[in-house]
Amino acid sequence: MSMxxxxxxxxxxxxxxxxxxxxxxxxxxxxxxxxxxxxxxxRIVEDLFNWARxxxxxxxxxGTGCGAIEMRPLMTPRFDAYRFGVxxxxxxxxxxxxxxxxxxxxxxxxxxxxxxxxxxxPKYVIGLGSCTINGGMYWDSYNTIKRLDDYLxxxxxxxxxMPRPEALLAGFQELKTIIRAGKAxxxxxxxxxxxxxxxxxxxxxxxxxxxDYNW
Amino acid sequence: MRALYDRLKQxxxxxxxxxxxxxxxxxxVPAEFLRPALLHLRDREGYTHLVLLxxxxxxEDEQFQLTYLLSNRTQARDIGLRAMIPRDAATxxxxxxxxPTAATYQRxxxxxxxIDFPGSPRIEEDFILEGWNxxxxxxxxxxxxxxxxxxxxxxxxxETHDPATHMxxxxxxxxx
Amino acid sequence: xxxxxxxxxQYPARKAxxxxxxxxxxxxxxxxxxxxxxxxxxxxxxxxxxxxxxEVVEGxxxxxxxxxxxxxxxxxxSFIQVFPIVCRVCVPEPDFNEYCYAAAVEELAGIRxxxxxxxxxxxxxxxxxxxxxxxxxxxxxGALGLGVIAQWTTYARDLMLDRFEExxxxxxxxxxxxxxxxxxxxxxxxxxxxxxxxxxxxxxxMDVFEVMFRNAVFKKRTVGVGVIDPAWLEPYGVxxxxxxxxxxxxxxxxxxxxxxxxxxxxxxVIGHDxxxxxxxxxxxxxxxxxxxxxxxMLARMPRSGPLMAEIPNVLHWKIPRGETYxxxxxxxxxxxxxxxxxxxxxxxxxxxxxxxxxxxVALLERMIVNVNxxxxxxxxxxxxxxxxxxxx
Numbered sequence: 016m017s018m019x020x021x022x023x024x025x026x027x028x029x030x031x032x033x034x035x036x037x038x039x040x041x042x043x044x045x046x047x048x049x050x051x052x053x054x055x056x057x058r059i060v061e062d063l064f065n066w067a068r069x070x071x072x073x074x075x076x077x078g079t080g081c082g083a084i085e086m087r088p089l090m091t092p093r094f095d096a097y098r099f100g101v102x103x104x105x106x107x108x109x110x111x112x113x114x115x116x117x118x119x120x121x122x123x124x125x126x127x128x129x130x131x132x133x134x135x136x137p138k139y140v141i142g143l144g145s146c147t148i149n150g151g152m153y154w155d156s157y158n159t160i161k162r163l164d165d166y167l168x169x170x171x172x173x174x175x176x177m178p179r180p181e182a183l184l185a186g187f188q189e190l191k192t193i194i195r196a197g198k199a200x201x202x203x204x205x206x207x208x209x210x211x212x213x214x215x216x217x218x219x220x221x222x223x224x225x226x227d228y229n230w
Numbered sequence: 231m232r233a234l235y236d237r238l239k240q241x242x243x244x245x246x247x248x249x250x251x252x253x254x255x256x257x258x259v260p261a262e263f264l265r266p267a268l269l270h271l272r273d274r275e276g277y278t279h280l281v282l283l284x285x286x287x288x289x290e291d292e293q294f295q296l297t298y299l300l301s302n303r304t305q306a307r308d309i310g311l312r313a314m315i316p317r318d319a320a321t322x323x324x325x326x327x328x329x330p331t332a333a334t335y336q337r338x339x340x341x342x343x344x345i346d347f348p349g350s351p352r353i354e355e356d357f358i359l360e361g362w363n364x365x366x367x368x369x370x371x372x373x374x375x376x377x378x379x380x381x382x383x384x385x386x387x388x389e390t391h392d393p394a395t396h397m398x399x400x401x402x403x404x405x406x
Numbered sequence: 407x408x409x410x411x412x413x414x415x416q417y418p419a420r421k422a423x424x425x426x427x428x429x430x431x432x433x434x435x436x437x438x439x440x441x442x443x444x445x446x447x448x449x450x451x452x453x454x455x456x457x458x459x460x461e462v463v464e465g466x467x468x469x470x471x472x473x474x475x476x477x478x479x480x481x482x483x484s485f486i487q488v489f490p491i492v493c494r495v496c497v498p499e500p501d502f503n504e505y506c507y508a509a510a511v512e513e514l515a516g517i518r519x520x521x522x523x524x525x526x527x528x529x530x531x532x533x534x535x536x537x538x539x540x541x542x543x544x545x546x547x548g549a550l551g552l553g554v555i556a557q558w559t560t561y562a563r564d565l566m567l568d569r570f571e572e573x574x575x576x577x578x579x580x581x582x583x584x585x586x587x588x589x590x591x592x593x594x595x596x597x598x599x600x601x602x603x604x605x606x607x608x609x610x611x612m613d614v615f616e617v618m619f620r621n622a623v624f625k626k627r628t629v630g631v632g633v634i635d636p637a638w639l640e641p642y643g644v645x646x647x648x649x650x651x652x653x654x655x656x657x658x659x660x661x662x663x664x665x666x667x668x669x670x671x672x673x674x675v676i677g678h679d680x681x682x683x684x685x686x687x688x689x690x691x692x693x694x695x696x697x698x699x700x701x702x703m704l705a706r707m708p709r710s711g712p713l714m715a716e717i718p719n720v721l722h723w724k725i726p727r728g729e730t731y732x733x734x735x736x737x738x739x740x741x742x743x744x745x746x747x748x749x750x751x752x753x754x755x756x757x758x759x760x761x762x763x764x765x766x767v768a769l770l771e772r773m774i775v776n777v778n779x780x781x782x783x784x785x786x787x788x789x790x791x792x793x794x795x796x797x798x
Contacts, residue, residue, distance in 0.1 A: 250729070251513075279640060279643060281733075281742065282731075286729075286755045303656065330642060330768050331642050334763065358469060374482065394484075394722075397721055
C-alpha cells in the first residue's frame with residue numbers, strides 16, 4: 016500500500032517559523048468506528064422521529080454516474096420533488112440521503128464511501144439504475160463494481176437504464192414508507208457489519224490511503 | 231491527397247497509403263521519421279490540428295500501431311500517420327512540444343497500453359485508473375470479463391443469453 | 407480589466423524543468439480540491455488548485471471517476487451489440503455517439519443509409535444539440551448564482567425530451583440511429599407539436615436573454631474573464647463554440663458537411679471577445695440556428711421511402727479489415743469515432759474523440775492560471791465539458 020506524500024507523518028514549518036509535527040491520518044480524521052443508533056425509548060417517540068425523517072429527505076448533490084442527469088428535471092416545477100420534502104444539498108454534512116446515481120467506478124467508490132461516512136445519522140442510500148444492482152450494461156467491465164450492497168448499505172433500488180423522473184418520485188415515496196415503518200436500518204447495518212463492509216471495500220480499492228472510518 | 235503523398239514520399243520513406251475517403255488517407259511512417267513528418271505536415275502543409283492520438287494492439291504481429299490523425303482546416307482534409315512499434319518495451323518519442331494537448335493522450339496511452347513517452351509531462355501520474363495492479367487494460371491479452379469475475383462479486387441469479395448461441399439453440403435444438 | 411494587481415513578486419518562480427516551484431510548507435500557498443463532490447464542478451471530475459491568496463497559481467485536472475472501459479467492452483461485442491452501449495459514452499448528448507458509430511460501420515461495411523434516414527438523423531442530432539445547449543445555459547447561470555435560469559432552460563429541455571420520447575420511445579438514451587439507418591419515421595402530428603416546442607424554446611431564450619445576458623452581475627462576472635487566446639486554438643485542439651467565440655469559424659457542419667447539412671441554409675455563429683460572456687452568447691445564438699435548421703428540415707424532409715438499408719445478418723456480421731475516422735459537430739466541438747476492423751465479427755479498436763478531452767484537461771489547466779477562485783466554476787462551465795467523454 017503506497018501512501019500519498021501529503022498523508023505521511025512529517026515536520027511542518029508554519030508561517031511564523033515554528034516547526035511542528037503533523038500526522039494527517041491521526042490529526043485530520045476521527046477514527047472512532049460508527050455505532051448503532053438505538054431506537055427511542057418509546058414507540059410513539061420513535062414513530063414521531065421516523066415521520067420527521069421521512070418528510071425531510073435531503074439529498075447529497077453528488078452525481079456519481081449518468082443517473083444524475085434525471086435529477087435536474089426533478090428540481091424544476093414540472094416534476095417538483097420539493098413538494099415531497101426532497102431537496103438537494105451541496106455537502107455531506109447537510110444531507111441524509113445519498114443517491115448513487117448509476118455505476119460506480121472504483122475511483123468514485125472511494126469518494127462515495129468517504130461522502131457516505133461524512134453524512135450524519137440517520138442516513139439512507141438509494142441505488143439508482145440497473146448498474147448498481149448487478150452491473151447492468153457494465154457487467155464485464157474491469158473498472159465498475161457490480162453489487163452496490165457489498166460496499167454500502169442500500170435501502171432501496173430503483174431499476175432502469177436510465178430510470179425516469181417518475182420512477183425516482185415513486186422511489187422517494189417508497190423510501191418514505193420504509194422509513195416510517197422503521198425498516199430503513201441501513202446505517203445501523205453498516206455499523207453492525209462494519210468489518211465486513213470494510214473488507215469488501217478494501218478488496219476492490221487497491222490504494223487504500225485513508226483511515227477506516229473518517230467523518 | 232495524392233499530391234501531398236507524393237511530396238511526402240520525396241522526404242520520408244513511406245509505406246503503402248490507404249485512400250479511405252477523398253478527404254481522408256492513412257499512411258505508414260517508420261517510427262523514427264514520425265516526428266519530422268508531423269513537424270513537416272504542421273508547418274509546411276497546414277495540418278495544424280491534432281485530432282487524436284491513439285494506439286491499436288496488433289497482438290498477433292507483436293506490434294502496436296500508433297495513429298496520429300491530423301487535420302487541415304482550410305482544405306478540409308485529414309491524414310492519419312501510422313507508426314508501428316514493437317509491443318514489448320514499447321517506447322515512442324513524445325510530441326508534447328508540438329501540441330501541448332498531446333501530453334494528455336500520451337498519459338492515457340501510457341496507462342491504458344503501457345507505451346512509454348519519455349519526457350512527456352506528468353507521464354508517471356495516474357490519469358484515469360487508480361491503484362491499478364494488472365497489465366494495462368486496453369492490451370488485447372487483458373481479459374476484462376475474467377478480471378471482473380475475480381475482483382467483483384456478482385449477484386447470484388444472473389443469466390446471460392449470448393444472441394448467437396441463443397439463436398442456435400432455438401433454431402437447432404439438437405445441436406447440429 | 408484590472409482584476410489583479412500587477413505586482414508579481416509574490417508569485418512562485420519556475421524550476422529548470424518548467425514546473426512551478428511551490429513550497430506548500432511555507433504557508434504561502436494552499437492546495438484546494440474542487441470536486442468531485444462539489445456543486446461548482448461540471449459533472450464527476452475534480453480540479454486540484456494551488457492558490458496564493460484568492461488567486462489560482464496552478465490547476466491540475468483529475469479525471470477517471472466515470473471510467474467504464476467502453477473501448478475495451480466494445481472490442482468484446484459484435485457490431486450490433488456495440489450499438490446499444492455507444493450512447494452511454496456521453497449522457498447529455500448521446501446521439502452523436504450513435505451517429506458516428508453507425509456512420510463508421512457503414513463506411514467500412516460499404517453500406518449507404520437511405521436518404522430519408524439521413525434527414526431523420528440530422529433532425530435528431532439538432533434536437534440533441536438544443537438539449538445540450540439548454541443544459542449548458544442553465545449550468546452557466548447556476549455557476550454564478552442565477553438559479554432561476556436553470557429552472558427555465560430545464561423546462562424547455564424537458565419539452566424537447568418529450569419530442570424525443572414521442573419519436574424514439576426514450577428520454578435520455580434513444581438508441582435510434584443504428585448502423586444502416588434509423589428505427590422509425592416521424593409519428594403523426596409530430597411537425598405541429600415540434601413547432602409548438604420550438605416556439606416555447608424561442609420564448610425561453612428571450613427570457614434568458616433579458617434576465618441573464620442583460621444582468622449587470624452576470625456581465626461583471628463574465629466579461630473579460632477566462633479569455634482563450636486565439637493563438638491557443640491549434641496547439642490545444644480547441645473546436646466548436648469555444649473556437650467560434652474566439653472569432654474562428656470552425657464548424658464541421660459547414661467545413662466537411664455530413665448527412666444533409668450541405669443542403670441546409672445556415673451560417674456558423676461567431677463571437678469575437680472569447681471570454682465567458684461571448685461563449686455563452688455564441689451558444690445562445692447557436693440554439694436559434696438549431697431551431698431554424700429543424701424548421702427547414704421539417705419543411706423539406708421526404709415523408710416516404712425506406713428507413714433502413716439492407717444489412718447482413720447481424721449475428722454473423724463480419725467487416726473486412728480497414729480503419730476510418732468519422733467526425734461530427736456536437737454542441738461542444740468536434741466529436742469523432744476512430745474505428746479499426748480486422749475482418750472478424752467484433753471491432754478491433756474504437757477510439758472516441760470527445761471535444762472535452764482537450765478542453766477539460768490541457769486547455770483548462772492552461773486557462774485556470776491567474777483566475778480568482780470564485781470564477782473557477784464559471785470558467786469550467788463555460789468550456790462546456792462533459793467528463794464521461796474524457797475517460798469513457
